[in-house]
Amino acid sequence: MKFKNLLKIACFSTAMFFSAQLFAQVPTPKEHFGFNIGDDYNLANYTQTEAYFKKIANSSDRVKLVDIGKTEEGRSQYMLIVTSPENHKNLAKYKEISQKLARAEGLTPNQAKELAAQGKAVVWIDGGLHANETVGAHQLIQLAYTLASKQDTETKNILDNVIVLLTHANPDGMELISNWYMREADPKKRSISSPPRMYQKYAGHDNNRDFFMLNLKETQNMARQLYVEWIPQIMYNHHQTGPAGTVVAGPPYRDPYNYVFDPLVMTSIDAVGAAMHNRMNAEDKPGYTQRNGSVFSTWYNGGLRTTTYFHNMIGLLTEITGSPTPSEIPLVPSRLLPNGDSPNPVLPKKWHFQNSIDYSISLNYAVLSYAQRYSDELLFNIYKMGLNSIEKGKRDTWALSPKKIDAINEAAKAGSANNPGGRVQMSMKYFDTVMKAPELRDPRGYIISADQPDFPSAVHFLNSLIRTGIVVHKATSEFTVNNKKYPSGSYIVSTSQAFRPHVLDMFEPQDHPNDFKYEGAAPTAPYDAAGWTLAYLMNVKFDRIMEDFTGPFVKNPDGQLLELTTPALPSGSGYLLNAEANVSFTVVNELLKKGVEVFRNPINGGFYVPATPTSKTILSNSKYGMKIIAGAKPANAIKINPSRIAVWDVYGGSMDSGWIRFIMEKHNFDATIIYAPDIDAGNLKSKFDVIIFMDGSIPAYSAAATATPSRNFGPAPETIPAEFRSRLGRVSQDKSIPQIKAFLEAGGKVVAIGSATNLAAHLQLPVSNAIVEMVNGEERRLPSEKYYVPGSVLSVSVDQSQTANWGLDANTDVYFDNSPVFKLSPAAINKGTIKPLSWFSTSTPLRSGWAWGQNYLKDGITAFEANVGKGKLYAFGPKITFRSQTHGTFKWMFNQLYK
Template identity: 25%
Template sequence: MKKVLLIGTISYCLMSSPVFAQEIDAEYNNKIKEYTTDSRFLPASVMNVVDHPTIPSPLKHFGEIIGSPGVMHNTSKIYEYYQLLAEKSPHLQIKQVETTEEGRPIYVVIIGNDDSMEKLDIYKNHLNRLADPRITTPSEAETILESAKPVYYLNGGMHSTEMGSPEMLMELAYRLVTSEEKTIKQIRDNVIVLINPVSEPDGRDKLVDWYYRYSKTRTEWDDGYPRSAPYWGKYVFHDNNRDGLQVSQAITKGIFSIFYEWHPTVMLDLHESVPLLYISTGTGPYNEQIDPVTIGEWQVMANHDITTLAAQGMPGAFTWAFYDGWWPGYGIWVANNHNSNGRFYETFGNAGANTYMRDLSNQKYAGDPATTREWYRPDPPTERVYWSARNNVNYMQAGVLASLTYAAQNAEQLLRNFYQKGVNSIRKGKEDSPKAFVIPADQKDPVMAAYLVNQLRAQAIEVHEAESGEYVVLLDQPYRNLAVTLLTEQKYPKEAKFPPYDDIAWTLGYLYGVEVQPKDSVEYEISSLKKVDSDVNYEGEISGSGNSYFIHYQAQNTVLPALYWIREQSKNAEIRVIKSEFVIDQDTLNVGSMMIKGISSSQAGELGKKFGLDLIRSSSAPESDKTHAVQLPRVAIYHTWFNTQDEGWSRYTFEQRGIPYTSIDKDDLKAGNLNSKFDVILVPRSRGTASDFIHGIDSRFGPMPYTKTDQFPSHGFPDSSPDITGGPGFLGIENLKNFVDAGGVVIALDNSTVMVAETGITRDLEPYTASGLFHPGSVVTVKAKKSNHPVLYGFPETFSIFRGNGPLYQVDLAKRGMMLLQYGTKPLKDEEPYTGEIMGMAKAESKQEEKAEAGKEPAYVRSGMVRNEQTIIGQGSIFNVPVGKGRIIAFTFDPLHRYLNHHDAPLVWNTLINWNDLGD
């Protein structure tokens, strides 16, 4: 191995700096040059990797440098290297913060100088004090600022096909602990660097196996070959970066755990997609509750990074034109939501370590081609780029080094901004309206009210309990802005120039079906409020006496799992749904309420506590012809192999609720005989056309096993197949139709209605195009067409649901009875009563009485934004389509969206409870 003794000056970025005598690894540097496809892609800042005498570089440890062609490392190898660095260097520590759904560890790596590493608890306490101005006066903050250090958190490997960051971060860590170059030493001395090497380890291992099993042999980028394994995490695919409001997956829990322990001043999430390096600021509209100080930091830091790369001659770095900055549920937005600064990069990537010719000629962002010179992209790339894994490492690492340098040189200002944002939040809580939110005690689903309290606490929002039982969120607290954004309606501007990047509404009261009241004044004695210090849990109560138990049904989320639990506890238990209002003493039970017989009083007590259900005990009983027996269904959840995103959310929801199911795929449909195994088949939302549902992944790439082997141990989970190419084919679709004909029920959600409506399983649903309709994820008003239909049990005539840009269908007027629920409250034109003259009848007989409207029609959009909403009002949102002896229940929205819209989920639970009594 050649070594060079370098004494003198290394120049890069915007500065030059003398260094101590260090041996530079000439072989490492030569390989960087060799694997970089263009000298313009080779910044000085990534050169001069030190050949340390006791700390092994990636080259020494792995035998190849980072970014070598054809080389990707799985999590065990990555973690092994960090463990080695921790053993060899006093400037690095590694500790586990979480465990994934499949049992892999999630680690955080801590890097700093001797002072930092010896006093980590002191520096963490400094940031904890600055995070809450209520416990830290301005003068105390000034004292802390004299010695505090910013914490800069780098998050890698969130999206598993974006494979470069877990590689780059290993080289960066080695550089940060070994180099004595002035700017690196400045970073090490002035900043505590946190690295989450692989935030989604389950997906990382699947994709590394996929790369070696399939992708490594590909020579053309645009050959149509699947670049990804069908699964990343156990449940969640690309949406693992849409879990920041739910905090449901291990990846998010790990990120939140790191944030709450350290209060990082800046967080940078390392992604890969657009050419050549996007540095986030966003086109806007920005989230209305983000402090302007944070928005200013986005701009300053992005332009600093772009300037630093430009000074090194690197083309293709840009900002602004990629996303908006509105949705607060990205993983890294834990920083923006909590007075820190959350940023992300998008580096150009090849989903592996191959080198490809990439064509940029058809790529556009914010309406401009990716190759044009703009104010936000002063040095664009050419239309063709020959791109390697090492290019990716160079760009990402040069950007990170630039940003770390900014933090090191502006440490006090970043920390001062962090403290000031907390001050601003508390001031707004005292001066602006609302000043508090109240969650009343009397809720139709008290379990969901408790869940809302717990979710607010998961966001570090303080909640108090009043003596009268309601929960109170006082807004003179550091995270006031987040509380406001979560609990109020969103008003996305209709005139926004560019389409939103994601969902645009998330009002938790609407999504959870919980009443939340904003208050312009605090109506409590503060001393009487008790801070909630642990998760709350609603336990149901039993009233009355008698041999039967009744559930007053209001579409509570826990009823269906409670019914499955009853079946497990007592095979002789009888459960009946009441099909008309039923009066017990002073209680009037809704249509859809339930009568339970054959359980003991102790079982009833456990039922109420376990599922948060109030039970009424009575000896009264409705007439038998006004009830129907509950026969709990055998449920299958179908997944395609070409898009598993939303079926993962459905599986997660079923498991969280305790609803049993069987996962099936194309092979099960082709095998047929479905009625012998299942009563209901749920088809979660899946992107694709009718052809995709029939034919699946192109069979010309097959056979393509997704099975666990000794060589590829991460594959075959959570499902496996000897060949994931091809779909169910026409035979599978015919077998699904036979299932419905024979009495089965298919529930199709959102775009998966294509599978039943456009493949011939039913011909009653005709695709409808609403001219000019733009319907990003928003909370909107719907109205029941058949209020007492079992699918709508527990819901009022008019309520809200969450809907995105899903498909629409229509049925002939003669079949309009299939429409159970409509969008908006006004009928379609052909449903409006005729009020004109009727020839052949006397005028008196033909005159129609006009019904006076009772009150003002509710607005269609409750939270979010819809353009040309008049084109969807009156159209069907849920259809009940008879096919033979069975039913198709077609939802033109997703009631199981990302484990967020819990208020809508009981529409699915109703279908399962009443699957054999869905009527006309």
């Protein structure tokens, strides 16, 4: 017996020795990078980080390295799967359990509890999404090393009970920003400010606004892991920077939250947030603020963190202070007094990069320790939320919203007028008039008919849903619902599915509450958009089905994208393509590049393409999936040619310009990027036919500025490498505007979007601001207390007879964010020198979001066309290319890009 015990001890000691030897081989960050993560004045780039991740994976049996896809610049985007060696042997099993519980299909509660007991909590932690927020990527490096090497009990418990997904969110951006910072040999001269371009090829900071649309390769890569492959119960998104006078802002978050959420989402955020906050206090790390201590809410969809809520996940965001260059926690007296949002304030002090890394690791461990303690509860709760959603979709359900609360109050008010008297409890009949009204129910599902004008855009919309784990069915033959026939190939999205909140959010209008701190105050701005219903923005035609329905429907496999197919070309001497489909422009541009003649119908803008061997080959391309019919050349058809297109940009990059560049590339338009010095050099008409300007490009007009030289905003030229100095400067009133005017007068076209419509004032066009009131005999812009429309979806009326409007609906949904609204001179309209293209025809144009004082919009012009010499200015107040989400209004830009 003694011998056996001694043998066991010897074996155990040997195992421990080899285990210790194994972990001793995990290289420290300093051994690899040459500095500790958190050392002041030092940043790692992605090339170095990728190499380090590979070293960790090769030296630790706790770590598996997974390439989740390529970035927009062609780098590999990596995710580290970190858990115990024993769990690594069963990863497929644990992934399947996570998927089954999240989707909640065909599981009883008892079966779900059994799976939850067998499974392991899955926690996602990312870093680096916003690359100039350098703490995020660097805490990820430190956390990877810590989890791969530490031998303490807490770490081992985490590894035994949790599968950790460490994901780098923006490799391209880290490479750019870190190299930019480290380019200076003198550490004291290092700065991350003023890099020459955006840290995401197209979107810059907007890479965190792409998670329901999923345009970008990086967001597609991450979405697949989040919503199709692993479906974690908790995801943690690291950001910067905390509000002044604090160290970190974290969960829970301020109201409002989106009304489609399961309540378990909100209470779970509270629970994990409490664990994070408690750990900070227990470790004497002050300066954590929550709820109203910061601006962050849970209303918006589309962020890396926020889209997870619509999938029953516990989404966490922290915004922490700090940078590789030492900084200060500033004195903000109002932050020093403890309150419920900030019970442990931080005092002003010097702040080093290491402080931020230490805080971040503690926050990570708080989340991971919570997950390991409550692993089975987290797994069961995501099932419970999914089951709740499935059950709601199977029965009549009435969702509460601010408009419905108003309707209940209005019903009670009307009722009390007939029964005057003392104060009494409100009768339930007023509730029932709203919350039992059949027409106010949530739909059971949506049908997207295959015979709609822009079916390829509808399929693009559905693929965005599929990428986020939404279940889609396809009709294998013709069917009828509510006496309406639908063709084979139509698609169905049921609301009886686990991720029902996301389905509703993509099809139904958002109803943002009237958010004021007190009566008479200015509106409290939303964290981002107030409304974004994607089906509206993409002009997808769908039917809301209120009763249960069936048909010849087959389920699309989870995560498998729909493919477009083009029917065989009909016989004929030519082909007709409709102007309502965005893909028509994509195909036309390919045809024009191959030398094929293309014509437009002068009545509706449809395209005519003569039948030639080249045109047949291109039009037969199955990827386009467009409807093509044989037809004759229209009378008075207009031959079109490609324009020489320029798109404005600025040193450091404009997100709006980047998104337009993205849209142009996706639709086969060629364009040249130009900067203020290119404009100031003049002779623009010899180089370009069309110039596109967008938000941030054209300064506001100032009568005084005409006599004074323009200011050069931006970095000092001497601090910028010579190769980028030709991009410096801004469009100026004294130098640039005269050149733009000369371009127009010589026959050029300008497309101005959003605030770029300031150009109309510079050109002295008979256009004025419609959002004004008279005060003491003077026109003044309406104050926000009376009028405020943050990012929302509004409906405008469109004059379809205008060539600029070809392909748009008579009533078109636009993305509107306190956008310009115009009054045009009646005399100029009568003369034909200026034409309204779209306008608000009602006093209630809001479709989705929040529009305080929307009645002021009635009769306001939202887009116009104006003659300037031989050329034309096309001015669009709404954001017609916003984040490449507004497919329904792309044609306003596309129509102007031919000659």
